[in-house]
Amino acid sequence: MTLPVHLRHDETFVLNLGPQHPATHGVLRVKLTMDGEYIVKAEPVLGYIHRMHEKLAEAGTYPQFMPNTARMDYLHALAFNHGYALAVEKAAGIEVPERAEYIRVITVELNRIASHLLWWAAFLLDLGGFTPLLYAFDDREQIIDLLERVTGSRLTYCYMRFGGVYNDIDDEFITGTRDFITRLRSRMPRMYHDLVTHNIILIKRIKDIGFISEEQCRRYGATGPVARGSGINYDVRKNEPYSVYQEFDFDVPVYSECDSMARYMVRMDEIEQSLRIIEQALDKLPDGPVMAKKVPKILKPGLGYHYSAVETARGSLGHMLVCNGDKNPYKLKLRSPTFSNLSLYGEVAEGMLLADALAFMGSLDLVIPEIDR
Amino acid sequence: MSVIESVKAAIEKVVPFSETVIPADPAGEGEEQQPDQVVHSAGAKEVDFAKTGCSLDVLCTAEQILDVAHALDGEQLFIESIAGVDWPKEDQIEVVYTFSHFQDSDVRVMVRLRVPRSEPKVPTISKVFSGADWHERETYDFYGVEFTDHPNLIRILLPEDADFYPLRKDYMP
Numbered sequence: 071m072t073l074p075v076h077l078r079h080d081e082t083f084v085l086n087l088g089p090q091h092p093a094t095h096g097v098l099r100v101k102l103t104m105d106g107e108y109i110v111k112a113e114p115v116l117g118y119i120h121r122m123h124e125k126l127a128e129a130g131t132y133p134q135f136m137p138n139t140a141r142m143d144y145l146h147a148l149a150f151n152h153g154y155a156l157a158v159e160k161a162a163g164i165e166v167p168e169r170a171e172y173i174r175v176i177t178v179e180l181n182r183i184a185s186h187l188l189w190w191a192a193f194l195l196d197l198g199g200f201t202p203l204l205y206a207f208d209d210r211e212q213i214i215d216l217l218e219r220v221t222g223s224r225l226t227y228c229y230m231r232f233g234g235v236y237n238d239i240d241d242e243f244i245t246g247t248r249d250f251i252t253r254l255r256s257r258m259p260r261m262y263h264d265l266v267t268h269n270i271i272l273i274k275r276i277k278d279i280g281f282i283s284e285e286q287c288r289r290y291g292a293t294g295p296v297a298r299g300s301g302i303n304y305d306v307r308k309n310e311p312y313s314v315y316q317e318f319d320f321d322v323p324v325y326s327e328c329d330s331m332a333r334y335m336v337r338m339d340e341i342e343q344s345l346r347i348i349e350q351a352l353d354k355l356p357d358g359p360v361m362a363k364k365v366p367k368i369l370k371p372g373l374g375y376h377y378s379a380v381e382t383a384r385g386s387l388g389h390m391l392v393c394n395g396d397k398n399p400y401k402l403k404l405r406s407p408t409f410s411n412l413s414l415y416g417e418v419a420e421g422m423l424l425a426d427a428l429a430f431m432g433s434l435d436l437v438i439p440e441i442d443r
Numbered sequence: 444m445s446v447i448e449s450v451k452a453a454i455e456k457v458v459p460f461s462e463t464v465i466p467a468d469p470a471g472e473g474e475e476q477q478p479d480q481v482v483h484s485a486g487a488k489e490v491d492f493a494k495t496g497c498s499l500d501v502l503c504t505a506e507q508i509l510d511v512a513h514a515l516d517g518e519q520l521f522i523e524s525i526a527g528v529d530w531p532k533e534d535q536i537e538v539v540y541t542f543s544h545f546q547d548s549d550v551r552v553m554v555r556l557r558v559p560r561s562e563p564k565v566p567t568i569s570k571v572f573s574g575a576d577w578h579e580r581e582t583y584d585f586y587g588v589e590f591t592d593h594p595n596l597i598r599i600l601l602p603e604d605a606d607f608y609p610l611r612k613d614y615m616p
Contacts, residue, residue, distance in 0.1 A: 403539070443600070
């Protein structure tokens with residue numbers, strides 16, 4: 071990338087952004103070396119909300135770790151539930167009833183929409199628009215109410231079990247979800263796209279800003295909307311179909327502009343794709359139990375290495391599980407998507423204006439507890 | 444040639460394929476196995492993707508890792524994660540790398556190597572995969588694995604003055 075001005079490295083100053091800065095959405099600190107308004111060097115400093123979940127996983131039994139999964143990515147907690155459940159089920163060889171997998175997909179996709187809505191609200195708040203937050207939270211509240219009905223909690227879910235889910239969905243949830251789909255679809259064109267997406271102020275702020283090349287995504291291992299905004303057609307739901315995703319007809323939105331606007335558009339289109347998945351899952355929802363029979367109370371998966379990936383709202387989440395036949399996991403490595411997505415920040419932010427770098431940071435959709443684990 | 448075939452060919456130039464690797468056992472049956480039954484020896488092996496989530500399991504030495512990384516970089520794989528595993532009985536620390544592919548489905552290469560616990564030194568691959576920089580810092584942070592030639596090997600998640608490696612099995616808070 072060519073720098074817009076000649077940066078004089080002898081006259082720089084260090085600007086401390088965070089850890090308590092509203093634009094970092096949590097406790098991320100970025101050490102910026104500035105030349106006037108331009109960034110010479112950006113170094114994210116992590117660890118302010120580090121809780122060592124990986125050690126906690128080794129200290130308890132397999133089911134005991136399930137509530138912790140939701141404390142990492144609190145915006146798309148059900149995908150973390152799902153990923154951990156799939157990883158242990160794969161290791162222990164537990165079969166999940168079909169209805170349970172459908173319910174998992176419905177709730178995970180609802181949660182994905184909620185996550186994208188909150189990102190949208192917070193991103194626009196960073197850029198100075200307050201009204202979108204109220205619209206997005208109105209819609210997000212509907213999802214949270216629906217999920218509270220089946221899962222029992224509003225944010226940090228512990229809904230999935232090895233072998234299924236703990237609670238069946240009822241007719242009220244199904245009709246409520248169908249009403250929500252109609253409602254969100256009717257609001258999307260006017261309240262989301264006319265008001266914001268086609269807004270010239272937004273376009274001027276994020277178009278051609280924050281260029282991430284396809285090669286950078288590969289070198290840094292960026293996934294999710296960040297990779298899909300750089301023209302990479304990679305979605306774990308399509309590339310390594312897990313659960314019952316292969317039953318549904320949905321598209322993976324890919325934009326090749328590589329800028330913040332492309333990442334914005336990917337997430338907006340994904341909301342519609344998630345609605346399509348939920349609609350099909352509700353139509354096809356089979357009858358039957360929601361928990362597998364004969365799941366042992368104490369799981370003791372045999373010796374081995376297991377890797378399991380799922381697609382969260384932010385990218386590919388991996389669980390690397392090392393089992394040794396004990397009742398506790400021997401090792402659980404969590405590959406969190408935003409950790410890799412943020413690692414390219416320093417390289418991309420170099421030479422940017424500070425205001426643009428903050429808009430770019432918002433377009434990465436950071437969730438700090440998931441980075442710090 | 445499919446992606447997995449060419450990845451195999453590229454790895455074979457560095458690490459020969461062999462049958463010495465003990466594959467992951469199906470869970471919940473048979474007698475309990477002890478972790479010390481995993482014998483580390485160099486060699487690569489195809490594994491069942493449905494069972495392990497990986498298509499290739501490559502066991503190499505610390506000296507080979509840079510060549511393996513170059514081979515995988517040439518095949519356009521991306522870095523997914525780097526993790527450590529502590530094996531105190533064997534007095535070894537294992538470093539597990541996973542790589543995956545953006546276009547081709549079901550291509551995941553797990554690369555494993557072991558270094559002695561008393562002197563865990565592994566060459567860095569951050570010059571090949573820039574994303575490895577942070578993953579290696581995390582592994583250093585939790586296990587004390589020293590990645591030689593790393594540009595900035597400092598603590599990443601723990602406080603900078605920490606003097607312990609918390610994910611080692613003998614660490615007690």
